[in-house]
Amino acid sequence: MARITAVIDFGSNSVRLVLFQRTSRFGFKVIHESKQRVRIGEGAYHNGGVLQEKPMERAILALMGFKSIMNSFKVRKVLAIATSALRDAPNRNIFLNRVRKEVGINLKVIDGKKEALLGGIASANLLHLSKGVTIDIGGGSTEFALFENRRVLDTFSLNLGTVRLKELFSQNSDIEGARKYIRQELSNLPNEFRYPTLIAIGGTLRALAKVIQKRNNYPISRLHGYRYSYPIERDFINSIIYSSNSELLKIGIKQNRLDVIRWGVLIFQEIAELFEIDEVVTSGVGIREGIFLFDILRSSGRRFPTNLNPSIRNILDEFQVDDIKVVKHAVRTAHTLFDILQPHLNLDSKFRQLITYSSKLLEIGIKVSFYENSKNGFYLIINRLIYGISHEDSLLVALLVRFSSKSRIADEVLQQYRELLPPKSTIDHLHAIIYITKLLLSDYAPKSKFRFAYIDNRLEIRIYSPPLFQMVIAKFQPLENLEIELIPEFEDSK
Template sequence: MVNLIHKTKDQVLNALNSNAEQDCILAAIDVGTNSIHMVVVKIQPSFPAFTIIDREKDTVRLGDRDPKTGRLTPEAMERAINALKRCQEIAKSLGAQDLIAVATSAVREAPNGQTFLHQVERETGLTIDLISGTEEARRIYLGVLSGMEFQEQPHVIVDIGGGSTELILGDGHEPRTLSSTKVGAVRLTAEFVKTDPISNSEFHYLQAYIRGMLERSVEELRSHLKPGETPRMVGTSGTIETLAAIHAREKLGMVPDPLNGYQFSLKDLREIVNRLRKLDYSERSDIPGMSDRRSEIIVAGAVILQEAMSLLGLESITICERALREGVVVDWMLTHGMIEDRLRYQGSVRQRSVIKTAQKYHVNLEHSERVAKFALSLFDQTGGVLHEWGDDARELLWAAAILHNCGHFISHSSHHKHSYYLIRNGELLGYTEVEVETIANLARYHRKSSPKKKHECYRSISSKKHRRMVDQLHPLLRLAVALDRRQIGAIESIRCEYQAESQRLHLHLQAANPRDDCALELWSLDLKKGNFEAEFDVKLELMLEGVGSQE
């Protein structure tokens, strides 16, 4: 997150808490495959709720990648950066205290996606969070829930973007399924549509390809429906809204404003698709409300929706104008403790996702929780003395501590490297890509060598801030692992005492058993303390207490 008015998370919360009636203005940007969208909202913490005060959109087509290399083109990156600069100016003019930006499939898949993010940060100062397809689906779900009542009934949400299509099943509580499939209006148009109007052979191949790609996600979704349940279908995104507007003009003679809640049937959609496929680009552009850029990709997008509805066996769809951008806002509110009742389960999505991953890989949770307790105790006691990290870093350290040993699931040998791989590819929910990369690297360096620039995993951390976080937090995790060397809870608690004049940190260890000299823990600590001493330029001295005090 980049602050237009630079504030830490704690400062934002303190400002809000100091005046319960004080509103907070937040801007959220979605860097998509087709367009860059921004929503600016006024958050009312006392409700909690938010009101949309402005929307901006710029079709930059990041998804128009080099067909041979798959790289983002310099022209597309320049368009995107210019659009982001305009968004920043608008957000600042509206008094936004914070600006959050996320990027999805185009940046996620491009070989030079990270290079693009670095360029954005260098030219604008804006840090863009890269999110996985599953995390994108989760935030879309949050966005839809912020604008539509589910009344505890099952809903299927479909979001058709430029590079991917998300399918979500939920009933207002925890989502039952979250999926992201690599079928998007820009992607498919570039790959499969070479004729204008589209030829019969291309059209039928496009249909078959989409159906094949969506089948697995649809099957998984249907398997989570209870007997007798027929879900309502909700559609989001520009493609679906454009189709709804076409339908409304034909049936009503006008387009409702807002479009939220508007419905049309699969039968009517099929008729629209059959007409669109017979029109060339200029004829599609002449359709009222159809932008030039949308007319290029509308056929592929319409077929994606048609096939999704057909596979799901759902005969109508309802429009929701809230999606990823609004979900980013809701997620920000959850992260900052502003939502305590509705969607309360989402507040702990990170923790539950970490624990679920730990269970999946048969992690010894008792040991991991002790390691996490020690790591956080060291973090808290050295905060403001040896480091200046806040709650966000603390949470990533906790996750790494819980998952540091998950690599044993593959092999004991080099398990720290296996831990990195499993965490990196485990689709932890609630985290951005750079946060997942940070957790994975912290786990990777809980033993053996320290972070080095030659290590690919360390170089993969896109943010200098997060690389520095790994540098400073991995020594804490190493000490925490050493403190439970035998995995029996031999050390009850720790207390840090820092002496600035001599640059020494005394680590007082309280033994759980007065007859246990904790020799193996002390030996392991002595072995592991070198990284800590080098990183913080202190001398670590160990003091065992509570031993020999009883017969």
């Protein structure tokens, strides 16, 4: 197993390097990212697609820098691909040979369908949606992938891209001409890709999502999995197309994206209107993660096993959770409590998975520092539990872990995140399960020394260990939403 894998994504606009470190068979993390805006397609679309000398020189220098980084990290496996600009270039072989000889990297040019497949694999495996259509607006092309149940069903690629439109239409700021060009290309897209939820991949759509997050005072800064309503944001999105550079800077668009953001948003707007989009889900992953997953999931049908969350797997791997028996005991205890209480507290069965995650990560904050470990756990989960889970669910898990030693979740914290949380009664009931689970694991024993029963609107907990009973009694605080009776079941208690 190659512990560190380098992925190079050579696009029309930028060339990127990502280093992935394997932590286990299905566990991984990103340990380095670099980006160079080489604009390899600059001038090419006015010259029959022929790559120009200056962009090629910039690209060679960028790749030399990447090679130095890879050597420093002792990378043993390199997966390097190139997309639209090189696909279209009549002189691409000349450039590829230069890269091979001068840098020592074998750059593989992939077609549009493979590019779409890679983005689709990443989103299907690392987002929380069971079905969707991805759209990846690049510099020279736009890719679509339809997936369901973590499997990519179909892909499509169109010659629409930010750099391509800039080269063709920016000289006269011909927005209407660009619209006609976009609509003509979109007429080739099969109807099966028209889906009301659109998964947005790529720099343009992430930049757009970041601006929308900011203007709506969204309480979590993470982009991956961020959702917004297209009908609500329609007018704002349209205004970006006609904004001046100073106006774009004011709303948060970065300087280095000013020359292409309008063209990318224009493509997105036309697609959204054609699809009659209701919701946009932003993907923080794309072709680079897809390249990596295509490699590591080759023996499992290009998808993770059912019920495996790669973020949970990585957190447990990286922080070297020592006693897996205790973790499994925590999960069994939480599951038993959930199953007993669910019919009485009217809990949706979907929350059982979140109880699983919370019980697995109950003491993960100690791996950062014992002191204030619950707060450490909260911030670690918010920043690391990102794949295969929604913002709402990740936040809920983080809150359950943060307040797992307290009898209630602080009102000011619930108020801060109110727009992302379920009803308070649901939160209180889930918190009760995690609070009791942690309480009953006070002795860190890998086996149960207690039994549960729900009788007359009361949870009875019968404890068969004197030391555990003493620990529990010392820590126990009554809960507002659940009546609990602690019953000693050992000889000295009679």
